[in-house]
Amino acid sequence: MLNSNSKVAVYMEGHIDSDYGKMGMGVVRYLKNPIVGVVDKAFEGRAMKEFINISRDIKIYGNLQDVIDQGAEVLILGIAPSGGRIPESWNPIIEKALEAGLSIVNGLHDLLSPKWQKKIKSKDQWIWDVRLPQFTPAIATGKAASLSNKRVLFIGTDMAVGKMTSALEFYEDLKKMDINVGFVATGQIGITLTGNGIPLDAFKIDHACGAVEKVVVEQADKDVVIIEGQGSILHPGSSATLPLMRGSCPTHLVLCLRADKKVLRSPENIKIPDLKKFIALNESLVSVFGVYPNAKVIGICTNTSMLSQGEAESYIKSLSKETGIPVTDPVRFGVNEILKVLLKD
Amino acid sequence: MLNSNSKVAVYMEGHIDSDYGKMGMGVVRYLKNPIVGVVDKAFEGRAMKEFINISRDIKIYGNLQDVIDQGAEVLILGIAPSGGRIPESWNPIIEKALEAGLSIVNGLHDLLSPKWQKKIKSKDQWIWDVRLPQFTPAIATGKAASLSNKRVLFIGTDMAVGKMTSALEFYEDLKKMDINVGFVATGQIGITLTGNGIPLDAFKIDHACGAVEKVVVEQADKDVVIIEGQGSILHPGSSATLPLMRGSCPTHLVLCLRADKKVLRSPENIKIPDLKKFIALNESLVSVFGVYPNAKVIGICTNTSMLSQGEAESYIKSLSKETGIPVTDPVRFGVNEILKVLLKD
Numbered sequence: 001m002l003n004s005n006s007k008v009a010v011y012m013e014g015h016i017d018s019d020y021g022k023m024g025m026g027v028v029r030y031l032k033n034p035i036v037g038v039v040d041k042a043f044e045g046r047a048m049k050e051f052i053n054i055s056r057d058i059k060i061y062g063n064l065q066d067v068i069d070q071g072a073e074v075l076i077l078g079i080a081p082s083g084g085r086i087p088e089s090w091n092p093i094i095e096k097a098l099e100a101g102l103s104i105v106n107g108l109h110d111l112l113s114p115k116w117q118k119k120i121k122s123k124d125q126w127i128w129d130v131r132l133p134q135f136t137p138a139i140a141t142g143k144a145a146s147l148s149n150k151r152v153l154f155i156g157t158d159m160a161v162g163k164m165t166s167a168l169e170f171y172e173d174l175k176k177m178d179i180n181v182g183f184v185a186t187g188q189i190g191i192t193l194t195g196n197g198i199p200l201d202a203f204k205i206d207h208a209c210g211a212v213e214k215v216v217v218e219q220a221d222k223d224v225v226i227i228e229g230q231g232s233i234l235h236p237g238s239s240a241t242l243p244l245m246r247g248s249c250p251t252h253l254v255l256c257l258r259a260d261k262k263v264l265r266s267p268e269n270i271k272i273p274d275l276k277k278f279i280a281l282n283e284s285l286v287s288v289f290g291v292y293p294n295a296k297v298i299g300i301c302t303n304t305s306m307l308s309q310g311e312a313e314s315y316i317k318s319l320s321k322e323t324g325i326p327v328t329d330p331v332r333f334g335v336n337e338i339l340k341v342l343l344k345d
Numbered sequence: 346m347l348n349s350n351s352k353v354a355v356y357m358e359g360h361i362d363s364d365y366g367k368m369g370m371g372v373v374r375y376l377k378n379p380i381v382g383v384v385d386k387a388f389e390g391r392a393m394k395e396f397i398n399i400s401r402d403i404k405i406y407g408n409l410q411d412v413i414d415q416g417a418e419v420l421i422l423g424i425a426p427s428g429g430r431i432p433e434s435w436n437p438i439i440e441k442a443l444e445a446g447l448s449i450v451n452g453l454h455d456l457l458s459p460k461w462q463k464k465i466k467s468k469d470q471w472i473w474d475v476r477l478p479q480f481t482p483a484i485a486t487g488k489a490a491s492l493s494n495k496r497v498l499f500i501g502t503d504m505a506v507g508k509m510t511s512a513l514e515f516y517e518d519l520k521k522m523d524i525n526v527g528f529v530a531t532g533q534i535g536i537t538l539t540g541n542g543i544p545l546d547a548f549k550i551d552h553a554c555g556a557v558e559k560v561v562v563e564q565a566d567k568d569v570v571i572i573e574g575q576g577s578i579l580h581p582g583s584s585a586t587l588p589l590m591r592g593s594c595p596t597h598l599v600l601c602l603r604a605d606k607k608v609l610r611s612p613e614n615i616k617i618p619d620l621k622k623f624i625a626l627n628e629s630l631v632s633v634f635g636v637y638p639n640a641k642v643i644g645i646c647t648n649t650s651m652l653s654q655g656e657a658e659s660y661i662k663s664l665s666k667e668t669g670i671p672v673t674d675p676v677r678f679g680v681n682e683i684l685k686v687l688l689k690d
Binding site for chain 2: 141142200204205213233234235236241247249266281284285289290291292
């Protein structure tokens with residue numbers, strides 16, 4: 001859908017500095033397209049650099065009209081409100097964008113097409129409901145296990161702990177090393193960035209393993225397949241890890257977590273257990289005593305953005321000693337040490 | 346939807362003796378309504394007793410008209426073809442049933458209402474698409490763990506190993522004992538039988554834990570809650586066990602399996618691992634080292650219908666010795682021994 005030359009604007013009204021802005025932040029960090037600006041009135045006139053570790057200059061504007069004036073051709077809705085519903089207050093924005101001829105990328109469960117498709121004015125304009133499953137898969141049979149490539153699945157202690165970011169860092173580095181590598185996006189941001197993948201959380205329980213299996217098996221010709229993870233077996237509201245494990249039959253796991261968290265972000269009454277035990281449980285579940293490949297956690301990716309450089313280095317050293325495997329902050333220190341383990345394995 | 350006095354017929358054309366007839370067999374075994382007949386041309390004139398261990402007389406007829414003549418008011422589609430699609434060949438049956446004024450219960454993913462609702466002729470006639478989720482839940486928070494009742498979740502080595510049957514046997518026995526017991530149906534058969542519950546496999550991955558949590562928390566006033574299980578963590582195509590665990594936060598588990606199976610029914614290349622290890626893995630996953638209640642597998646329900654009485658007794662004895670917990674065939678020998686453990690616990 002999204003042509004790599006199209007000029008993009010990102011709508012993040014009220015959420016540049018909130019957890020609900022994850023979609024927008026992912027786009028700002030990783031999308032290769034020209035980004036003409038981000039919309040969030042509260043931070044009008046400032047730059048995205050102040051909020052996220054990026055090198056390019058992306059300005060923040062107060063109104064949709066500003067980014068239209070900057071030449072935006074595509075508006076990406078960069079906010080994911082709780083529950084995935086589209087707030088009423090967005091309707092005038094969507095209408096104005098469509099009237100101005102912009103295409104729209106929507107990553108929410110709520111679909112735009114049914115209501116807004118009639119406002120499309122030309123064949124070059126479109127609405128992309130990224131979260132809409134595009135096929136009904138067959139029941140999975142575990143056939144990803146018979147592929148001869150390496151399949152790396154990113155798991156987590158929680159939601160929103162950097163599974164997508166880590167997976168993308170692995171993917172980018174492997175490409176730079178001229179490795180024949182594929183990326184399986186499983187969430188709305190990864191799909192928006194790559195133009196491929198599955199909105200796993202929008203698939204029915206009955207179809208989830210099969211959907212993962214289909215897109216993983218399509219990467220049979222890649223030597224390494226990076227599979228974006230979702231959720232956590234620890235989280236009371238998360239079902240995504242098991243179908244990712246069964247559908248992809250990974251050969252390697254990478255655990256993602258936030259450096260400052262002893263409990264889940266929400267609900268906070270749930271403590272993150274001892275990491276060595278938690279790793280062992282994930283490894284048992286993925287393999288079921290050798291029924292599936294014996295994937296091991298080969299490294300930990302941690303988000304240390306809330307720590308100073310010195311604190312981060314010391315935390316990483318201590319966590320690596322505790323768990324006996326390489327630990328890194330992929331954005332801050334790169335993923336080289338874990339890649340070495342993956343490639344020599 | 347289904348009034349308990351309504352006269353029911355079950356459509357099982359071609360599948361009385363096949364695995365795809367599970368919905369019909371469940372209805373025949375457990376539905377309290379008067380059942381005027383089952384439709385399957387191949388076995389016309391015979392009785393359901395010959396195919397399933399039941400005491401009541403239910404005749405098999407060759408045509409829909411025969412059961413209409415017998416006074417059927419509701420037609421239950423008793424077959425679940427692979428993939429959950431409604432075959433084209435059923436269209437004349439559905440049309441004829443609706444024209445004759447019958448209501449229809451449909452347990453397939455494919456919905457009847459969109460196409461057939463217009464054929465409804467009176468306010469007493471209806472189409473019940475059992476597999477259609479009736480609500481969008483909030484993200485689960487694990488609050489079932491704070492209930493003070495016993496919550497028994499049925500898990501399995503495979504799909505179709507008797508989780509629903511076992512759960513219903515527990516429920517019926519507990520009711521007879523005047524225990525204040527609730528039943529949470531999670532599949533189309535259980536919903537049809539009880540008029541309540543959730544079609545778990547039709548919920549989105551994002552909503553599955555929340556859907557389970559909602560219906561379990563609604564049973565807060567029950568002393569014991571029986572939760573129908575779905576799927577298996579062993580099966581490559583099954584995602585349902587994890588949301589059942591997280592949504593219900595069970596206090597007890599019961600493992601279900603088929604006596605004659607060393608491998609999955611499909612795909613057959615997947616071996617069922619050592620049961621003690623498999624039980625331990627399920628127990629680790631359900632509790633995550635005490636983050637959630639430390640539910641243990643308190644018994645095993647096995648389907649021994651393919652064994653002689655003597656073989657079944659000997660198999661059960663040996664499995665109980667191997668695992669150290671009570672084992673039974675719930676249909677053949679009842680669930681008394683496991684109930685004793687549950688109630689004294």
